[in-house]
Amino acid sequence: MLDHIDLTVAKHEVVCLIGASGSGKSTLLRCLNMLERIEKGNIVVDGQSLTDGKVDVNALRRKIGIVFQAYNLFPHMTVLQNVMLGPRKVRGLPRDRSETIAHELLQKIGLESKAHEYPDRLSGGQQQRVAIVRALAMEPELMLLDEITSALDPQLVSEVLQLVRGLTEVGMTMIIATHEMGFAREVASKVCFLDGGRILEEGTPEQIFTSPTELRTRSFLARVLDAEKLA
Amino acid sequence: MHALHQVIHTFFNPHSFTLAMPDVWAGFQVNLKMMFIAEALVLVFALMVAIVRGLPGRGAKPLRALAIAYTDFFRGTPIILVTFIVGFGLPGLQLGFISNRSFTVYGIIALTLVYTAYVSEVFRAGIESVHPSQRSAARSLGLSYGQAMRYVVIPQAVRRVIPPLLNDFVGLQKDTALVSVIGVAEAASLAQQFSTQNGDFPSYVVAAVFFILITIPLARFTDHLVAQREQRERAQAF
Numbered sequence: 461m462l463d464h465i466d467l468t469v470a471k472h473e474v475v476c477l478i479g480a481s482g483s484g485k486s487t488l489l490r491c492l493n494m495l496e497r498i499e500k501g502n503i504v505v506d507g508q509s510l511t512d513g514k515v516d517v518n519a520l521r522r523k524i525g526i527v528f529q530a531y532n533l534f535p536h537m538t539v540l541q542n543v544m545l546g547p548r549k550v551r552g553l554p555r556d557r558s559e560t561i562a563h564e565l566l567q568k569i570g571l572e573s574k575a576h577e578y579p580d581r582l583s584g585g586q587q588q589r590v591a592i593v594r595a596l597a598m599e600p601e602l603m604l605l606d607e608i609t610s611a612l613d614p615q616l617v618s619e620v621l622q623l624v625r626g627l628t629e630v631g632m633t634m635i636i637a638t639h640e641m642g643f644a645r646e647v648a649s650k651v652c653f654l655d656g657g658r659i660l661e662e663g664t665p666e667q668i669f670t671s672p673t674e675l676r677t678r679s680f681l682a683r684v685l686d687a688e689k690l691a
Numbered sequence: 692m693h694a695l696h697q698v699i700h701t702f703f704n705p706h707s708f709t710l711a712m713p714d715v716w717a718g719f720q721v722n723l724k725m726m727f728i729a730e731a732l733v734l735v736f737a738l739m740v741a742i743v744r745g746l747p748g749r750g751a752k753p754l755r756a757l758a759i760a761y762t763d764f765f766r767g768t769p770i771i772l773v774t775f776i777v778g779f780g781l782p783g784l785q786l787g788f789i790s791n792r793s794f795t796v797y798g799i800i801a802l803t804l805v806y807t808a809y810v811s812e813v814f815r816a817g818i819e820s821v822h823p824s825q826r827s828a829a830r831s832l833g834l835s836y837g838q839a840m841r842y843v844v845i846p847q848a849v850r851r852v853i854p855p856l857l858n859d860f861v862g863l864q865k866d867t868a869l870v871s872v873i874g875v876a877e878a879a880s881l882a883q884q885f886s887t888q889n890g891d892f893p894s895y896v897v898a899a900v901f902f903i904l905i906t907i908p909l910a911r912f913t914d915h916l917v918a919q920r921e922q923r924e925r926a927q928a929f
């Protein structure tokens with residue numbers, strides 16, 4: 461359940477959502493992509509309201525890419541087919557054009573050699589990178605990243621974060637739910653601390669990480685940073 | 692010793708066995724034809740029923756109810772009754788194109804009606820077994836409901852249900868003999884004729900052998916698929 465969420469994201473902005481599990485980070489992202497039913501309130505993406513009942517959900521989702529914690533690649537398709545599906549069936553591009561797009565993206569992330577493998581032959585980090593380019597193949601205007609490194613072995617986290625870092629450098633607008641505080645601090649233009657389905661505190665990374673005003677934010681950060689030290 | 696001799700003579704008398712072979716084989720061609728046609732139809736219709744049953748939204752409610760009623764009716768009715776209803780009822784309707792078909796056609800219709808109900812449940816289980824996150828992933832790319840089903844959900848569902856599906860097909864293959872009660876001249880009924888004329892039973896055994904010969908490869912193939920899947924899943928676990 462989310463309540464009293466008031467958030468504006470400008471173009472090229474990178475917003476990081478932090479907070480404990482169950483605080484509503486994922487739900488917020490899923491609402492933005494209409495994967496979750498919205499009972500009350502209004503969401504406007506690119507001047508278009510999602511909640512007025514007239515919106516073309518499929519058209520909207522074309523503009524918004526989402527990457528999930530569990531990768532959710534399609535196991536019956538090869539890596540290439542996974543990346544091609546959107547361009548081919550949603551953007552309606554011809555097969556060879558879709559294939560070129562997919563090959564180029566895979567090349568960029570260094571997984572061209574895996575193009576014809578099935579996802580279960582790839583490591584978690586590789587799968588997650590494929591999931592990211594599968595979303596990028598739709599040329600989205602907004603990317604939602606839902607704890608995309610939470611299911612990864614620690615040594616695989618950096619290859620995924622590196623790819624996301626690259627996206628921030630080309631000005632991709634992103635909303636990122638994450639437990640990687642160091643990463644949030646580095647890439648975010650704005651950090652929101654969620655607690656019990658509300659945005660309890662928001663500000664620049666400096667503000668949130670060095671001088672949070674809310675007690676809950678402070679205790680959350682203390683706990684997380686402690687855990688990081690131990691690890 | 693005498694009893695054993697008696698058994699062999701009654702069921703496996705080589706002379707009678709060979710004599711019955713051509714007739715029963717001719718009848719078995721009809722069984723094969725019924726099997727293949729009914730199986731092809733069942734695959735198509737069962738998938739349709741399963742998809743209709745899973746349609747979302749309030750608007751699709753009547754369709755869903757229809758699919759449920761269909762499955763309930765044909766799973767609950769003994770196949771022999773369906774065969775009577777189709778085989779004797781449809782000709783009684785006196786409706787040109789549907790009322791003067793051969794008994795073989797009525798047999799195929801009865802088999803298709805009943806097994807579509809069974810197999811649609813198999814497909815439905817398969818569709819439901821595909822994790823919801825796969826749908827989310829497909830829809831979030833912008834695929835419509837239909838596209839998500841077609842490219843993401845159904846291909847995975849069908850792969851998963853092939854073993855139980857083939858199991859149902861073994862049942863269907865045997866039931867081609869059952870629907871002969873309305874007068875289809877297939878292996879079992881020709882074996883019966885032969886048996887009455889000759890006063891012995893090897894013809895039945897001949898028919899049984901034919902059925903077994905096509906069931907065994909299918910059963911082994913199913914085992915093979917299951918084993919392959921298990922191996923694959925075990926490989927993933929490590």
